[in-house]
Amino acid sequence: MTSSFFTPTRRSFLAGSAALGAAGLIGSRPASAAVDWKRFAGTTLEVNLVKSPRGETILKYISEFEALTGIKVNAEATPEQQQRQKTTIELSSGRPSFDVVHLSYHVQKRQFEKGGWLADLSGYFKDPSLTDPSLVEGDFAEAALKFAKDADGKLRTLPFSVDYWIVYWNKELFEKKGLKYPTTFDEMVTAAEALTDKSEGTYGFVARGLKNANTPVWTSFMLGYGATPIDASGKLATTSEGAVEAAKLYQRLMSKSAPVGVSGFNWAEAQSAFLQGKIGMWFDGVGFAPPIEDPQKSRVVGKVGYGVMPAGPKAQAAATTGDGIGVTAASKNKEAAYLFCQWAISHEMGARLLQAGAGRAVPSVDPRGRKGT
Amino acid sequence: MPFRQSILEDAKVREGVKMPAAWVDAVVASGKISQLALPVIIPVTEFRDIYGVGLTNMIGGADPAKELETATAQFEPVLARSEG
Numbered sequence: 361m362t363s364s365f366f367t368p369t370r371r372s373f374l375a376g377s378a379a380l381g382a383a384g385l386i387g388s389r390p391a392s393a394a395v396d397w398k399r400f401a402g403t404t405l406e407v408n409l410v411k412s413p414r415g416e417t418i419l420k421y422i423s424e425f426e427a428l429t430g431i432k433v434n435a436e437a438t439p440e441q442q443q444r445q446k447t448t449i450e451l452s453s454g455r456p457s458f459d460v461v462h463l464s465y466h467v468q469k470r471q472f473e474k475g476g477w478l479a480d481l482s483g484y485f486k487d488p489s490l491t492d493p494s495l496v497e498g499d500f501a502e503a504a505l506k507f508a509k510d511a512d513g514k515l516r517t518l519p520f521s522v523d524y525w526i527v528y529w530n531k532e533l534f535e536k537k538g539l540k541y542p543t544t545f546d547e548m549v550t551a552a553e554a555l556t557d558k559s560e561g562t563y564g565f566v567a568r569g570l571k572n573a574n575t576p577v578w579t580s581f582m583l584g585y586g587a588t589p590i591d592a593s594g595k596l597a598t599t600s601e602g603a604v605e606a607a608k609l610y611q612r613l614m615s616k617s618a619p620v621g622v623s624g625f626n627w628a629e630a631q632s633a634f635l636q637g638k639i640g641m642w643f644d645g646v647g648f649a650p651p652i653e654d655p656q657k658s659r660v661v662g663k664v665g666y667g668v669m670p671a672g673p674k675a676q677a678a679a680t681t682g683d684g685i686g687v688t689a690a691s692k693n694k695e696a697a698y699l700f701c702q703w704a705i706s707h708e709m710g711a712r713l714l715q716a717g718a719g720r721a722v723p724s725v726d727p728r729g730r731k732g733t
Numbered sequence: 734m735p736f737r738q739s740i741l742e743d744a745k746v747r748e749g750v751k752m753p754a755a756w757v758d759a760v761v762a763s764g765k766i767s768q769l770a771l772p773v774i775i776p777v778t779e780f781r782d783i784y785g786v787g788l789t790n791m792i793g794g795a796d797p798a799k800e801l802e803t804a805t806a807q808f809e810p811v812l813a814r815s816e817g
Binding site (some may be wrong): 375390406466467469470471474483494499500501502503506520521522523524525526545570571572573574575576577578579580583589590596598599600603604607608610611614618623646647649650653664665666667668669676677678679680681682701705707709710711713714715 | 734735737738739740741743746749750751752753755756757758759760762763764765766767768769771772773774775776777780782784785786787788789790792793794795797798800801802803804805807808809812
């Protein structure tokens with residue numbers, strides 16, 4: 361019998377996993393003999409989560425954590441915008457009602473760090489009595505570690521869920537034109553324009569055009585020009601050569617090769633257009649993929665390639681957004697809370713997240729256009 | 734989508750993924766070249782709002798350099814206030 365990420369002596373945990381039919385599907389990891397998961401038995405933790413497929417995956421399996429550790433968990437999951445308001449108010453008061461908090465890196469990281477709201481997890485991460493040996497920095501993408509650490513290199517969260525920006529491409533349309541998947545920005549432009557035939561209603565490219573939602577498209581292109589909106593000295597660099605070149609690329613793709621009305625498209629409209637089979641390439645987060653292979657929703661089932669971002673003139677980079685989970689600086693139960701965070705990003709839980717296709721939150725509907733997505 | 738590469742590369746885990754293998758492959762490959770998509774600042778929403786208007790204008794034919802100059806002039810004081 362293979363063992364779990366967690367100690368195999370916890371029969372109740374394994375029984376719970378078996379009941380889920382998980383043993384064969386979610387994979388297995390070497391056992392951790394060093395971590396005493398029962399060390400904080402009897403503790404009660406308050407956990408604040410975002411109501412999303414990711415947060416709900418945690419909620420669904422919390423009883424396993426409780427059985428494993430003897431820790432009682434009171435978890436609350438609220439919609440994204442409400443959760444952000446609540447956590448900001450409570451954390452800024454210095455007396456949050458929760459020990460564990462779920463945050464959006466690309467929206468809240470700086471705010472949390474400036475406020476000093478998160479505990480330093482660096483010591484716990486290095487402590488073999490608290491951290492499973494499989495949990496190492498080398499298991500995370502570079503962006504994950506940048507997200508998780510503060511400016512001083514202290515670990516403030518554990519990276520929970522990621523969304524990389526990729527290019528979805530319609531292989532059938534590419535084949536008709538004798539084209540291959542682009543490996544550079546120049547090739548992407550060439551392919552987009554070759555694929556566009558407005559008389560047939562076929563377009564080479566689609567991405568977000570709606571204000572606010574469209575900004576990550578541009579900043580993603582910037583990475584290929586070796587540019588970022590804030591430079592190494594912390595100054596705004598949004599008129600740099602790279603920023604302007606990225607904007608020109610955005611303009612060219614979106615004005616010459618995108619469907620009519622694209623300036624009003626958020627991710628949902630772009631996705632919908634791509635699913636109709638008349639778009640060559642769609643650039644957005646990888647977590648939006650599942651409907652593509654659903655015959656009830658898609659005309660491109662089995663016809664789509666999933667492409668890594670082509671290289672720009674100076675770099676090839678996959679733009680990354682994500683969520684983390686951390687322990688509040690005010691928590692009286694930091695080590696127990698750290699165990700919870702570690703469990704939430706464990707091999708088993710990550711496998712469930714991946715297999716459920718729960719990598720992407722269903723954004724709350726913001727009247728101004730689904731902000732924060 | 735989990736951040737940990739060992740999960741994404743675990744053959745047993747991948748057996749249970751309903752999406753095509755190419756999708757997971759794209760995730761794994763992207764992880765190796767990952768960079769932050771947005772600046773790590775407090776006024777992210779304002780950043781997206783202000784530059785987003787310029788980008789939408791560009792689709793309609795506005796000059797990219799001028800739009801970025803305008804947006805930057807609007808956003809600089811917002812950023813300064815947030816860090817003050």
